[in-house]
Amino acid sequence: MKETVIDAHNLSKIYDEKTIPVYALNKVHLHISRGEFTAIKGPSGSGKTTLLNMIGGLDIPSEGFVEINGTNITELKGNELIDFRLNNIGFVFQSYNLIPVLTAKENIEFIMLLQKRSKQETEQRVLELLKEIGLLDKINKRPRELSGGQQQRVAVARALAPKPQFILADEPTANLDSVSAENLLDMMLKLNQEENMTFVFSTHDQRVISRARRVITLEDGKIVADTAPTSIIHEQTAKI
Amino acid sequence: MLTKIASRNIWRSKKRSLIIIAAVSFGLWAGIFMTAFYNGVIEQRINTAISSELSHYQVHHPKFREDYEIKYYLPEGRKILERISKDSQTKAIAGRVIIKGMIASASGSGGITINGVMPVEEQNLTNLSKKIIKGNYFNPNKSNEIILSERLRKKLKLNLNKKAILTFQDSEGNLASGAFRITAIYKTVNSPYDDSNVFVKINDIDSLSGIPKEINEIAVLLKSSKTLEESQNSLKREFPKLEIQNWKEIAPELGYTVSVGDKMMFIFMGIILLALGFGIVNTMMMAVLERTREIGMLMALGMNKFKIFMMIVLETFFLIIAGCPFGILLALITIGITQRTGIDFSQYSDAYSSFGYSSVFYPSLSARQFVIMIVLVLLTAFVSALFPARRALQLNPAESLKK
Numbered sequence: 001m002k003e004t005v006i007d008a009h010n011l012s013k014i015y016d017e018k019t020i021p022v023y024a025l026n027k028v029h030l031h032i033s034r035g036e037f038t039a040i041k042g043p044s045g046s047g048k049t050t051l052l053n054m055i056g057g058l059d060i061p062s063e064g065f066v067e068i069n070g071t072n073i074t075e076l077k078g079n080e081l082i083d084f085r086l087n088n089i090g091f092v093f094q095s096y097n098l099i100p101v102l103t104a105k106e107n108i109e110f111i112m113l114l115q116k117r118s119k120q121e122t123e124q125r126v127l128e129l130l131k132e133i134g135l136l137d138k139i140n141k142r143p144r145e146l147s148g149g150q151q152q153r154v155a156v157a158r159a160l161a162p163k164p165q166f167i168l169a170d171e172p173t174a175n176l177d178s179v180s181a182e183n184l185l186d187m188m189l190k191l192n193q194e195e196n197m198t199f200v201f202s203t204h205d206q207r208v209i210s211r212a213r214r215v216i217t218l219e220d221g222k223i224v225a226d227t228a229p230t231s232i233i234h235e236q237t238a239k240i
Numbered sequence: 241m242l243t244k245i246a247s248r249n250i251w252r253s254k255k256r257s258l259i260i261i262a263a264v265s266f267g268l269w270a271g272i273f274m275t276a277f278y279n280g281v282i283e284q285r286i287n288t289a290i291s292s293e294l295s296h297y298q299v300h301h302p303k304f305r306e307d308y309e310i311k312y313y314l315p316e317g318r319k320i321l322e323r324i325s326k327d328s329q330t331k332a333i334a335g336r337v338i339i340k341g342m343i344a345s346a347s348g349s350g351g352i353t354i355n356g357v358m359p360v361e362e363q364n365l366t367n368l369s370k371k372i373i374k375g376n377y378f379n380p381n382k383s384n385e386i387i388l389s390e391r392l393r394k395k396l397k398l399n400l401n402k403k404a405i406l407t408f409q410d411s412e413g414n415l416a417s418g419a420f421r422i423t424a425i426y427k428t429v430n431s432p433y434d435d436s437n438v439f440v441k442i443n444d445i446d447s448l449s450g451i452p453k454e455i456n457e458i459a460v461l462l463k464s465s466k467t468l469e470e471s472q473n474s475l476k477r478e479f480p481k482l483e484i485q486n487w488k489e490i491a492p493e494l495g496y497t498v499s500v501g502d503k504m505m506f507i508f509m510g511i512i513l514l515a516l517g518f519g520i521v522n523t524m525m526m527a528v529l530e531r532t533r534e535i536g537m538l539m540a541l542g543m544n545k546f547k548i549f550m551m552i553v554l555e556t557f558f559l560i561i562a563g564c565p566f567g568i569l570l571a572l573i574t575i576g577i578t579q580r581t582g583i584d585f586s587q588y589s590d591a592y593s594s595f596g597y598s599s600v601f602y603p604s605l606s607a608r609q610f611v612i613m614i615v616l617v618l619l620t621a622f623v624s625a626l627f628p629a630r631r632a633l634q635l636n637p638a639e640s641l642k643k
Binding site for chain 1: 252546
């Protein structure tokens, strides 16, 4: 049996609870095991980002809770939660969100330095990752000197650097051209296969969906499907 | 890493950073220079008062200063004078006969203080001859000479070699008067002093006042102001029956000037620092608001609140530190130049003179004040950084990432 990394129980996020309640998430149950390459899809406003934020401990659920490797992160507060994120979760954002004043290398080593890892270990890991993402020649370039695809690759390397439990990627290909998006997905898939790294995406992008081994469909804050991509493609074809 | 991010963040908005650096430089320059200027004004007044009017301390009969009655002279005053003159800390000393009286000419009269002085000792003590603008200092071979001020000369329509009549009560309470020939006209920066002080030789007045060979005031100038308290206390122990007062006790308004000066410095610096503080808060608040998404991302990635707080504080600090050297350098240059040239307010000399001030000021700044100023600026930077840093801490990472 595969080890469960993410366990979301009865997760709800309700806005305007006192007036007209709006459910951004409605009683969502979700289990993700180590090594999964999972895409969460759904139309805008379906609750993809909210779900990702809950799993990543960036937002507090109105109901339910999230366990990461057995730790109920919903109960963690303030710096405790920040430290948990630091040591367990990697984030990749839609608009890269690199630190503009740091170079590619410094952006990648940033989290490891926050974790107080040794200089030697950090240096070694950063070089290894830069090689992996094919940006060794851009080591001292700042984000504005890199293309969108290159920036997103640095962002993935940054998320991977401290070897987190899993990586949450919020529409990572949304701002990329098709070649960059394909390259990025290839790279993430390779990391998933070689390092058994767990990836959870929120996405609209069919390229991501087609490569995911598991696709969760959200609608109006509820999981309406949790299937393999081929069956989704079949479903869509059948609808047409 | 925090230091690296904070220092590099300064130059993300060059124009804004340069404005705040300029504001810090200007604020520091204005604060340091105005303090130095104010110091110069106060020091000049005090130095003038000590060197020309009051000396460091004076010795009197305990009842003399109540009503300035001649009968309250110093018993064995000349022996005391001799004793104090032997003190290693004494730079100059002179005995005087001080009499409150009247001066009269054919054109008018007025109340004055008659200073019966020892010509040589007085010259050493107050440098009276340097203040003479017309005529000559006392001639030892002539008697009944008087030195009066230019203002009195004009008021009484007198001139050199003319005679003025001094009238006063002698030690017995009888009216005494004498005619004195004007040998010199003096002028100081203190017009109230000029209006009310004339100088005659002690030997010409002591007999007339009924206290021959006696003195009712000893004025002492020390080699260093630092030994004032020690010298005064030692003398008080030696002559417990005499009134020994330092310049602050004789002229409390001058002592107040010093303490008011210190307070003024803090008020002035407070205003400058407040303006500076608001500028910093505004700039850093804008920086935080502009970087809401980035700060949210840092929090999401695992940068804890203390580090976020420190990043903002450090950034503010670097901005201030970048501005400090320019401000300090500018202030030191300005003070250096004006210390040599002075700042001339001659067009307002009458107004300054009526308060006892010269119209040319020489700024001066102590190392202590200089350090206080810099510490205050750094403290302002720290306090100003607290508001934007607090604002940054209140950000919610999920909300911030949507911006």
